[in-house]
């Protein structure tokens with residue numbers, strides 16, 4: 091589907107033409123999995139800006155304002171320094187740029203782990219500031235009480251198990267999880283605990299395939315895989331990774347394009363034309379009316 095945008099100058103909102111379908115809801119995403127299976131896998135991508143959201147929206151069920159924006163947008167070494175303000179501002183931009191997908195915003199490190207009350211305050215702030223529909227938080231059974239607390243107070247929660255990047259200092263790196271029996275059992279039981287607590291979906295990241303499949307079978311809500319398995323109930327990637335914005339990406343990323351190369355070549359041509367005074371040309375300059 092091809093969508094064009096017209097800027098409403100009174101609100102600065104870019105209105106799509108044709109008007110896309112109604113926005114999906116969290117209950118609809120949850121209800122996608124029936125009798126332990128989905129008819130069609132859910133499509134999720136990260137989005138951090140309004141224009142990016144406009145381009146992705148019609149094709150995705152869920153847009154995730156991931157705390158991966160710390161590395162992708164801000165050049166930070168990990169997701170640990172990401173702040174609430176960063177998440178709220180980018181999530182608001184993504185909501186403004188989308189009409190169809192459910193927008194989920196990551197809770198940044200340190201904003202939810204101390205208590206369920208802290209988590210409620212942070213999640214409520216993120217949803218109020220941005221208009222997003224749900225939050226995502228990392229962790230397993232230890233977060234189940236928090237998930238239930240938020241859910242009972244009107245805040246839908248997406249879980250995240252396996253490789254949880256906010257725990258990088260405990261895990262010691264970003265390697266795949268679930269290789270030992272103990273680790274595999276913990277991933278499955280963590281996902282079960284989150285599911286029972288009411289998560290509407292669970293991201294399974296960087297987990298060996300058989301354990302990703304076992305986890306998907308073990309829970310009633312949809313699982314969204316990243317570096318997991320095609321048998322998960324949906325897939326997510328960091329958009330900049332799959333577009334080929336970076337030279338180095340994790341092994342599980344498929345580069346669908348080489349946008350980084352396109353940008354470099356385009357900017358090189360612009361620089362050459364500026365230096366040779368061939369830009370701006372007659373089409374880009376104003377002349378007095380004769």
Ligand code: KIV
Pocket residue numbers: 136154155156157158159196293295316326327328
């Ligand atoms: O922050 C993020 O982008 C994520 C996805 C990789 C699932 O959590």
